[in-house]
Amino acid sequence: MKRKHKRLSFVLVALVLLGGAAALVLNAFEENIVFFQSPSDIASGKVGDDRRFRLGGLVEDGSVDRSGGETVMFRVTDTANTVNVSYTGILPDLFREGQGVVAEGRIVNGVFVADEVLAKHDENYMPPEVADAIKKSGQWQGSSN
């Protein structure tokens, strides 16, 4: 084997090993890398108790209750399970029913009390007319508004 072939195979083998090691590490730390937990994670007891964590899902249609003045109540759903959330403060512009949301806080008496709410949008981009046309035709698959 020529020297440059030796170097080539060394680099390739090292990259493969490194990739494998990285995959193992990322796999082991998966719990810490995910940005939020779903309502189903709470239902299955994976998170909860007194620990702070982030809850992510869709704001359930018709669940937003602004009657409490500055405190807004809404439900976050992943279609399988639902969690009641209360938040006091200013919500981001993209916060709407049917829209993705990530809230940070803890569960107090069965209600997720958030002290920060972030809006999460999906990967679809289109002009408003197109969105209206798709909704009219009943083919809409994204969020409800």
Place this chain on the structure above:
Amino acid sequence: MLHYFANPTRFQRLSRRVEPWLLAAMLVCFGAGLYFALFSSPVDYQQGHTVRIMYIHVPAAWMALFCYTAMAVSAAVALIWKHALADVAAKATAPIGAAFTFLALVTGSLWGKPMWGTWWVWDARLTSVLVLFFLYLGYMALRDAFDEPGRGARASAILVLVGFVNVPIIKFSVDWWNTLHQPSSVLRMDGPTIHPDMLTPLFLMAAAFQFYYFWLVLLRIRRELMVNRTRALRHRQASA
């Protein structure tokens, strides 16, 4: 072919001929891309005019990954086949890639505040891109940290190759873990999820960024070769 273009003199002759064309292509794409991006493309049904940040942010993020990949390939060629030109190409690419990464981070932050409600979060996508930025800075710092340039080139080439594991992590971070950042809109199995009227300015801007990179990197490589040659001539004069 690799050996054919690895000749610095031949490379310089070719580079000088290609550069004006790259510059012209870049200016045309930038002009058309900016016109479409700012005036002749629709607003988004949810984000309104804010969606226009995408036409800078997404091409910058693509270039951040492209430049790093180009650097890793150059570094591998320099390590394995000992082509001096490949090493110069890696060195010339680093600051450009770092600038694109910085641009992607800053525009992403400016986009995140109005849409998500935050300048920054430590989700997998944002964090892995920040790591990419530090890899670029680390490469440049390590390269210059040795008295003997050859050792700096070798050590930093190894760093670039080790850091390459981060590139697929960035690309797939939004699929492997849940993140605040939305999943890919363009490079995905079932085709783009961006309306064609918005894809036009996006691709024009991406082409402009790409031409800009090639134009700038050729200039930087040529400059580097001239600096090396001047140094060699001085050295010979001094020892004569």
